[in-house]
Amino acid sequence: MNSPTATVSRLLPFSCVDGPGNRLVLFLQGCNFACVTCHNPHTRGHCNGCGDCIPACTTGALTLEDGAIVFDAARCTGCDDCLAACPISANPMVREMTVGDVLYILRDRRAFLDGITLSGGEATVQAKFVAALFRAIKEDPSLSGLSCMIDSNGYLAGTGWARLLPWTDGVMLDIKAMDPDTHRRLTGKDNARVLESARLLYRAGRLAELRFLVVPGITDAEREVAALAEFVRALDTRLRLRLNAFRTHGVTGPAASWPTSDRATIERVADRLSQAGLCNIATAVVF
Amino acid sequence: MPETLEKLRSIVTDPGLSPAQKARFLSLEAENMLPYPKIDDAVAEALAEGVLCDLAEGHAPYKPRYVVPDYAVLLKNGSAYLELDPPETLDEAITCLMIAWHHVPSVTAMPVFIGHIDRLLLPFCEGVGDEDLRAKLRLLWRYIDRVLPDAFLHVNIGPEDNRVARAVLDVDSELKQIAPNLTLLYDPETSGEALLRRATDAIITCSKPHVANHPLHTAAFDARGYAIVSCYNALPLAGGAATLVRLNLHEAAKRATDTADFADNVLPRYMDLQFRLIEARMGHLFEHSGFFENFIVTEGWVDRDRFTAMFGIYGMAEAVNHLQDLEGRAGRYGLDAEANALGLGITRALADRVEATPVEHAWRGQAMLHAQAGISTDIDATPGVRIPYGSEPDPVTHVMALAPHHLHYPSGVSEILTIDETVKANPRALFTLAKGALASGFRDFTANVAGGDLVRVTGYMIRLSDLEKFRQDGGSRTNTTALGAEAAELTRILERKPRVIGHEFAHGYGQ
Numbered sequence: 184m185n186s187p188t189a190t191v192s193r194l195l196p197f198s199c200v201d202g203p204g205n206r207l208v209l210f211l212q213g214c215n216f217a218c219v220t221c222h223n224p225h226t227r228g229h230c231n232g233c234g235d236c237i238p239a240c241t242t243g244a245l246t247l248e249d250g251a252i253v254f255d256a257a258r259c260t261g262c263d264d265c266l267a268a269c270p271i272s273a274n275p276m277v278r279e280m281t282v283g284d285v286l287y288i289l290r291d292r293r294a295f296l297d298g299i300t301l302s303g304g305e306a307t308v309q310a311k312f313v314a315a316l317f318r319a320i321k322e323d324p325s326l327s328g329l330s331c332m333i334d335s336n337g338y339l340a341g342t343g344w345a346r347l348l349p350w351t352d353g354v355m356l357d358i359k360a361m362d363p364d365t366h367r368r369l370t371g372k373d374n375a376r377v378l379e380s381a382r383l384l385y386r387a388g389r390l391a392e393l394r395f396l397v398v399p400g401i402t403d404a405e406r407e408v409a410a411l412a413e414f415v416r417a418l419d420t421r422l423r424l425r426l427n428a429f430r431t432h433g434v435t436g437p438a439a440s441w442p443t444s445d446r447a448t449i450e451r452v453a454d455r456l457s458q459a460g461l462c463n464i465a466t467a468v469v470f
Numbered sequence: 471m472p473e474t475l476e477k478l479r480s481i482v483t484d485p486g487l488s489p490a491q492k493a494r495f496l497s498l499e500a501e502n503m504l505p506y507p508k509i510d511d512a513v514a515e516a517l518a519e520g521v522l523c524d525l526a527e528g529h530a531p532y533k534p535r536y537v538v539p540d541y542a543v544l545l546k547n548g549s550a551y552l553e554l555d556p557p558e559t560l561d562e563a564i565t566c567l568m569i570a571w572h573h574v575p576s577v578t579a580m581p582v583f584i585g586h587i588d589r590l591l592l593p594f595c596e597g598v599g600d601e602d603l604r605a606k607l608r609l610l611w612r613y614i615d616r617v618l619p620d621a622f623l624h625v626n627i628g629p630e631d632n633r634v635a636r637a638v639l640d641v642d643s644e645l646k647q648i649a650p651n652l653t654l655l656y657d658p659e660t661s662g663e664a665l666l667r668r669a670t671d672a673i674i675t676c677s678k679p680h681v682a683n684h685p686l687h688t689a690a691f692d693a694r695g696y697a698i699v700s701c702y703n704a705l706p707l708a709g710g711a712a713t714l715v716r717l718n719l720h721e722a723a724k725r726a727t728d729t730a731d732f733a734d735n736v737l738p739r740y741m742d743l744q745f746r747l748i749e750a751r752m753g754h755l756f757e758h759s760g761f762f763e764n765f766i767v768t769e770g771w772v773d774r775d776r777f778t779a780m781f782g783i784y785g786m787a788e789a790v791n792h793l794q795d796l797e798g799r800a801g802r803y804g805l806d807a808e809a810n811a812l813g814l815g816i817t818r819a820l821a822d823r824v825e826a827t828p829v830e831h832a833w834r835g836q837a838m839l840h841a842q843a844g845i846s847t848d849i850d851a852t853p854g855v856r857i858p859y860g861s862e863p864d865p866v867t868h869v870m871a872l873a874p875h876h877l878h879y880p881s882g883v884s885e886i887l888t889i890d891e892t893v894k895a896n897p898r899a900l901f902t903l904a905k906g907a908l909a910s911g912f913r914d915f916t917a918n919v920a921g922g923d924l925v926r927v928t929g930y931m932i933r934l935s936d937l938e939k940f941r942q943d944g945g946s947r948t949n950t951t952a953l954g955a956e957a958a959e960l961t962r963i964l965e966r967k968p969r970v971i972g973h974e975f976a977h978g979y980g981q
Contacts (some may be wrong), residue, residue: 197864199899200892205906206899207864257800295866295906297898465895 189312191280192226192304196292202332202355202391204297207289211312214279214305216336218359220398220441224432225266226304227293228273232286236275239268243277256277282316289326295376297351298330305441307339310347317350331389336370343382353391354384355425362404369401387417392465393422397452398429399442401435408452424454425465474503494579501528507750516743522749525577525714525782531751532759533575535780538697540708541585541772551765557587560594560603564610571618573766576700580620583699584650588627588634592975595634596935603634607641615647622700625650629684631665643675644721647730652679653698655687658909663905674894674919680884681915683908688879690838694776699897701843701883702914706833709776710879713751716782716842717744719789719816720851720973729793729812733819741823748837749830756831766948773843778833780881781824782842784852787812787858804857804871814874817855821878840880855884865889871912884914891920 195208197203213226221227234247244258245265252275265275289299299320301313317331330352337356338345360366360379366374386391395411397403415422428444453464481487481495506529508540509517515669516522527535545563548556552573557563567585576583614623627635635654642652648807654661654669661684669679682698690696695707705711722740726732755761755955762774790813824839841854852858862868865887876883888909893900904915 195864196866197899197903199890199896203896204898205902292866292870292906295869295903296908297902467895 187309187312188212188281188284189316190229190277192223192274192277196288196289197295199298200355201300201302201334202298203330205295206300206332207292208299208300208302209280209285209306210356211301211303211309212274213304215305215306215308215338215372216305218360218393219436220396220429220434222357222430223304224272224433224435225263225269225273225274227369228269228271230269230273230275230277231271232356233270233271236265236268239264255285263320282312282319285316286319286326287371289329290318290323293326293329296328296329300334300355302334305338306333307335307338307347310339310343314346314350317347318406321350335380337380338372339380340376341379341383344380344387348387348389351389353407355390355392355394356381356384356390357396358414360412361407361414361422362410365407369398369406371441381414382418385422390418390422393423394427396427396429397449397464399444399448403444403448403452405455408426408455409459412456412461415456415461416459421463422461423463423465424456424461426467428467449456474499474887483734483816484695489576492919497530497579498704501530503520503533504530505752507531509750512565513588513743513747513750516740517747519721520706521718521725521740522744522747523716523718523752525716525842527577530759531713531755532709533761534641534712534755534777535577535706535708535714536582536699536703537574537576537766537772538583538699538705538707538710539570539585539627539766540576541567543708543770545590545713545777547769549765549769557594560598560606561590562961563591563594564606568610568613570771574771576622578620578622580618582603582622583624583626583697584618584701586612586697587638588630588632592634600633600637604637604641607637608645611641611645611650615619615645615649619649621648621651622698623650624653624697625696626653626655626682627679628665631660631663633660635665637666639679642678643672646676649702653682653914654679654700655682655684657684657688658908659685663901666904667901667904670904671897673904674897674900677918681908683913683915684910686876686911686913687880692869698882698914701841701915702882703780704880704913706776706778708771708773709778709833711780711829712755712777713748714745714780714782714840714842715747715751716840717741718783718785718851720785720792723789723792724836726793732793733787733815736784737816737819737857738823741820741827744781745829745837752779752829752831758764760958765802776833777831777879778840779829779831779837780840781820781837782840783840784819784844784848785856786816786841786855787852789813789816790792804861804868805863810871813855817875817878819957824904838852839879840845841875841883842880842886843975854879854883862888866906867889869907869912871909873907873912876911876913878928879913882913884916885912887915887917889917889919893919 190212191209193210193213198206198208201208210226211281212226213229217227230252232247232250232252237245237247242258242260244255254276258429307311313333320326320329320331331350332353332355334355359369360374363374381390381393393415415424426449428449430443431439447464451467456464478496479498489774517524544566545557548554554566554569556617558567571581571584576582579957604669656666672678686874687704690750691706696704697707698704703711717740722736726736766772767774772959787803790809793812794801799808803809803813821839824837828835829837844853855872857868868887872885889900899919907915
């Protein structure tokens with residue numbers, strides 16, 4: 184049987200913002216949303232070998248061989264000019280990793296880790312790999328105790344979650360907006376599947392955290408916040424709800440000039456949610 | 471007026487110095503009017519060229535650089551010289567220690583070690599409630615910071631989990647003072663993870679304590695034990711360090727034609743010069759200074775035979791990168807496997823030679839290798855074996871790159887990991903990082919969490935608000951703020967992601 188591989192945009196060996204404790208984070212390439220507020224737009228597309236990024240690379244780290252980009256990490260200075268040059272929001276610096284590759288890194292760094300988080304892009308687009316990796320972690324005695332978590336936009340259907348959940352300890356799920364039209368405007372997709380994923384994951388005891396992006400003038404409106412409060416109350420008022428502040432860092436397109444969330448905006452939304460009875464609201468440490 | 475008198479005059483009239491700070495700088499100048507201990511021309515030349523550095527210990531060492539008293543002797547016996555009976559209550563014990571500290575010298579003129587405070591006070595705490603204990607510690611901490619305002623002054627707690635250690639962590643996080651500096655001696659067997667978690671939570675609050683790898687340190691010393699003092703220095707308890715001389719590996723590497731020349735000729739040559747400098751300085755202290763007739767020796771707080779010589783090195787990163795350049799290799803120290811292996815090879819060569827070289831007067835008859843944490847005037851030489859500021863990889867890769875060095879530096883080695891402020895929302899991440907670092911062989915785990923006022927500058931703390939005030943007004947109550955200001959400007963301290971630096975002592979007035 185062929186072991187599935189993943190297209191990985193980036194690997195972070197230390198993260199304290201992607202789940203409990205210190206986590207190794209894999210950002211998988213490719214996303215089924217097209218969020219206007221995305222701060223990592225280069226993780227959306229898949230390279231088609233057009234070669235437009237090659238002239239942007241001043242150190243010669245990128246070449247085209249047999250119609251595919253070849254990336255030489257040793258020559259890369261990390262300037263990210265190639266990402267800006269890509270016409271399809273892809274990343275020429277991606278690498279293919281096998282389950283074995285990831286296990287090797289995890290074993291090497293086991294002493295420093297509480298777990299692994301798969302993020303993206305949208306990790307669940309590569310659900311087959313995620314399930315294979317998490318299963319391998321759970322079945323490896325040297326990796327026992329590592330928690331396996333997913334950052335997700337929630338677009339995965341129930342059949343997809345059914346394949347992942349036996350090996351997944353928790354999911355941190357983004358709700359981009361409660362109003363379906365607003366959600367479509369922000370992400371290009373309807374939110375019915377997102378909300379259904381939240382309910383499904385909650386019932387399965389795997390909803391580690393809901394995340395809500397506060398975009399001033401859009402998702403901080405009373406109607407949005409009230410709908411969010413109602414949705415969470417219907418699940419569990421003790422559910423952890425993280426309010427993320429919209430920032431323009433990395434954002435391309437019109438949203439790059441939208442106003443950002445400041446502390447006052449976030450605190451106003453948090454207060455409104457608290458008044459509605461939600462009792463586990465997390466806000467950013469840094470503004 | 472001759473230049474020396476001019477300098478004395480400018481010290482006396484400097485409106486930015488307190489009378490006590492003036493007295494200290496005057497004493498340094500006076501000592502340095504005496505001739506240097508007898509050294510040969512080659513040693514003098516290496517000093518003059520900055521390959522060797524005596525860290526401005528002065529021309530006539532009349533006290534050991536670091537004095538590490540066993541205060542338990544005082545608490546058990548009292549002191550005939552100080553006319554103190556053995557204490558019977560917690561108040562008496564604390565007062566006894568406060569008196570004792572006043573009489574303990576070091577290179578900074580203030581004590582660098584004031585005790586394993588929990589071990590010392592615990593026997594007197596029976597019948598004292600937790601709130602009462604914290605109130606007494608609060609007063610003691612205030613006394614230390616106001617009367618002995620030097621961030622090199624160090625308290626140790628642990629390895630056993632106990633109520634005094636916990637109260638110390640509570641009070642220290644609450645007050646967020648520069649002094650005392652604080653180290654938890656951590657032993658997974660006896661401390662328990664709960665105490666480590668308490669310590670890493672305290673780090674998030676105020677970048678203190680350091681966490682020392684107790685099993686590793688214990689193995690390097692004897693039954694009488696050790697203490698962590700000043701700037702990550704692990705030294706024999708009831709002794710200390712007579713001197714600390716350091717070798718600038720970058721400067722040494724510049725004098726080599728290639729890696730082989732460095733390993734075969736240059737490094738051994740400068741190490742030999744460094745041993746000769748150490749022996750000259752030790753000779754003055756042990757044979758001429760009269761220090762060992764002092765009551766702290768005769769009453770057994772310290773033992774003449776328990777003073778080591780610290781064989782310091784720094785600038786490993788630049789040395790390795792220079793040698794890589796000579797070999798035409800692009801890989802940089804801290805980031806490249808080949809460069810890291812070269813660095814580790816240098817560390818092993820240093821350790822082997824230090825172990826094989828006898829040093830007169832030193833504890834166990836030899837020096838102890840030390841990765842020196844830098845001083846405020848260092849340029850183009852990163853502290854010890856650290857990765858240069860601004861080019862550090864993520865904290866885990868950082869620890870894994872440096873852990874193999876730690877085995878070889880028994881008298882101290884340190885990295886400062888700068889952690890993003892977001893860790894405040896996820897303190898377990900820091901706990902896991904600390905546990906991983908210690909399990910990987912780190913001798914000491916030290917972290918700065920961004921966003922706080924209290925910031926670690928190499929081994930000691932400064933307050934950013936003091937630094938700003940110092941820049942505006944030119945004066946500070948604490949001795950180390952000036953060092954922080956100097957370091958910030960010269961060594962890109964605040965550039966570290968988000969900030970940190972390296973250096974150690976006030977070399978003297980106006981330097």
